[in-house]
Amino acid sequence: MNHANNIKNVIKSFVPVGMDFLVFDNVISFEVPSAKIIQIVSDLYENPELSLKLITATDERSDSDCFKVWYVFTIMNQNISIVPFIRLQDTEEFPALSPTIHEAWDYERKIRTFFxxxxxxxxDDRPIMLQGNWPQDVFPLRKDFDWRxxxxxxxxxxxxxxVEGEGIYEIPVGPIHAGIIEPGHFRFSVAGExxxxxxxxxxxxxxxxEKLLEQLSLADKIRLSEKISGDSSFNHSLAFCQALxxxxxxxxxxxxxxxxxxxAELERLANHFGNxxxxxxxxxxxFGGASGASLREMIMQINEGLSGNRFLRGLNVIGGVTRDISAPQAKELDDQLTKIVKDFSEVITIAGNSASLFNRLERTGTLKLKIAQEHGVIGIPARALGLAIDARLNHPYAAYDKLFSSDDVALEHSGDVYARFHVRIKEAYTSIKIIKKVLQKIPTGSLMTATDINFKKNSLAIGSVEGWRGEIVYFVTTDSNGNISRVFPRDPSFINWTILGHAGPGNIVPDFPLINKSFNLSYSGNDL
Incomplete structure (x- = not known):
């Protein structure tokens, strides 16, 4: 089926009869009256063919004298997005979805805080991402707020x-921790241990x-996307470039x-080894900790040799990449990966014989499937519950349609630290397999296809990739002059930090570092 016919079928299936719509390449957007948005979004949310990717807002008062609230869905196994929106004119209120859709809760808090x-x-009128020293009547993502x-x-x-009750006490931990890690605060309510x-x-x-992404030059916008979450530099810039x-x-x-x-797989491999x-x-x-660090360092050195940067920065540009791989480099990489997979297998075999290790991992930090699904779990925690949620399969991009299949999705089912640990082990092996396939099958072609970049006016695009933590999504809009007017980078950590809170109860406080490490979420990617 060609693209035009596919779009027509999608419109017929998902756009309510009688509603005007716009088609932006693979994004179908339609305006919904505020009074109907709860019903329409709820119907889309309940449809098993769709998944909710994000909810956000835009300030369009200069162009059309309104704010808009957007609800982004994508169709499973297709690269087509369905985006209903509401227009807020002469009002700053909109109907909340959170009473029935838990996944909407923090998105709505974020819209309240920033817009x-x-x-x-x-x-829940508590601010999100901004600390108590920020005035609650100052909204930094409004266009009339100067970034300086x-x-x-x-x-x-x-x-x-x-939590009230006899013997209940609180333990505050952080934001400064006893290690070289990012800052975050955790409040434990505890009975005994x-x-x-x-x-x-x-x-x-x-x-x-997000404010800086409105101000910077195009090249600096891409550079900033690489800094949203430093260990995911390549995949963040890839999602952004795909939208652009x-x-x-x-x-x-x-x-x-x-x-x-x-x-992308080298980045995933380095992070999985480290985690x-x-x-x-x-x-x-x-022994396992030292071995993981050593394996990660091997990949980081490979990254530097291929790209000039250990974190694979400076590679993605609109229309291509800045570095190629030569035949000798491909042969050397293949040989290095053969050695690495042998070393990794030996480490995992030794770890598998440690009863004390698996005693710590099994039944620790167990996440309940129903709670995880209600909060929109993605990435490693989802696949550790048997949910085959992976953008490489569900919304294939780059060359993943030729290199990745349902058989490659790493699944476990117990939802505990053990399961998340083993999903990462399986994914490390899969990444090596995919890289070797690339080295065997990579076709000839140019590195760059675009020189003169002009963006469509009043348009919308969604970029989506599977980072090592889960799906990274970029929401990008342009104004009436074709300039980028809004960028919302949604790191998987924004969703999974809320879910981490549900993996704690029933465990003891000394197990929390292990539970936290098994999620290994990004503070910076969440905080933006």
């Missing part, structure tokens, strides 16, 4: 959830990234598709 739009029906503004410091305190409630408080690494390529109507060569897979080792180290298995 000052009120989700009527969401009882330094507002007067406020003195607000965050209201944590409370058992965790009754765990609530993360984040935002300590908020950098104003849609807006510019730019196609990439087949060789670039394969090269992007190669670099596998870190989990073993936190469980007291020092």
């Amino acid at each position: 000052g739009l009120i989700p009527v029906g969401n009882p 503004t330094r507002p007067e410091l406020a003195h607000n305190s965050y209201q944590f959830q409370k 058992e965790i009754m409630l765990l609530e993360p408080l984040l935002g300590f690494t908020h950098k104003g990234s 390529e849609q807006l510019a109507g730019v196609a990439i060569s087949d060789r670039v598709r394969y090269l992007r897979v190669l670099f 596998i080792g870190a989990i073993m180290l936190d469980a007291g298995f020092s």
Whole structure:
């Protein structure tokens, strides 16, 4: 079926009869009256063919005298997005979905905090990402807020959830921790040693990234996308560039598709090796920790040799990549991976014989399937519950349609630290297999296909990739002049930090570092 016919079928299936719609390449958008948005979004949410990717807002008062709230869905196994939106004119209130769709909760809080739009029906009016010293009546993502503004410091305190009862006490941990890690605060409500409630408080690494993405030059926008979450530099910039390529109507060569897979899997492999080792180290298995760090370093050195940067920065541009791989480099990489997989297998075999290691991992930090699904779990925690959620399969991009199949999705089912640990082990093997396939099959072609970049006016694009933590999604809009007017990078950590809180209760406080490491979420990617 050609693209035009496919779009027609999608419109017939998902756009309510009688509603006007716009088609932006592979994005279908339609306006919904505010009074109907709960019903229409709920119907889309309940449809098993669709998945909710994000909810966000835009300030379009200069062009059309309104705010808009957008609800982004994608069709499973297709690269087509369905995006209903509401227009807020002469009002700053919109109907909240959170009473029935838990996944909407923090998106609505974020819209309230950054745009000052009120989700009527969401009882949680606590700010998100901005700390108590930020005035609650200053909304930094409104267009009339200058990015250089330094507002007067406020003195607000965050209201944590409370557990009442005899013998219940609270343990505050962070934001400064006993290690070289990012800052985050965790509030434990505990009875004896058992965790009754765990609530993360984040935002300590908020950098104003969304505001900066409105101001910077195009090249600097791409560079900033590489800094949203530093260990995911390549995949963040890839998701952003894919959205920009849609807006510019730019196609990439087949060789670039394969090269992007190669670099994306190297990034995944380095992080999985590091995290596998870190989990073993936190469980007291020092050999495993040292081995994971060593394997990660091998991949980081490969990255530097191929790209000039250990974190694969500076590779993605609109319409291509900046570095190629030569035949001698491909042969050397293949040989290196053969040695690495042998070393990795030996480490995992030794770890598998450690009863004390698996005693720490099994039945620790177990996540319940129903809770995870209600909160939109993605990435490693989803696949550790048997959910085959992986953008490489569900929404194939680059050359993944030729290199990745349902058989390659790494699944476990117990939902505990053990399961998340083993999903990463399986994915490390899969990444090596995919890279070797790329080296065998990579076609010829140019590295760059675009020189003159012009974006469509008043348009919208969605870029989606599977980072090592889960799906990274970029929401990008342009204004009436064809300039980028809004960028929302949604890191998987924004979703999974909330879910981490549900993996704590029933465990003891000393197990929390292990539980936290098994999720290994990004503070910076969440805080933006």
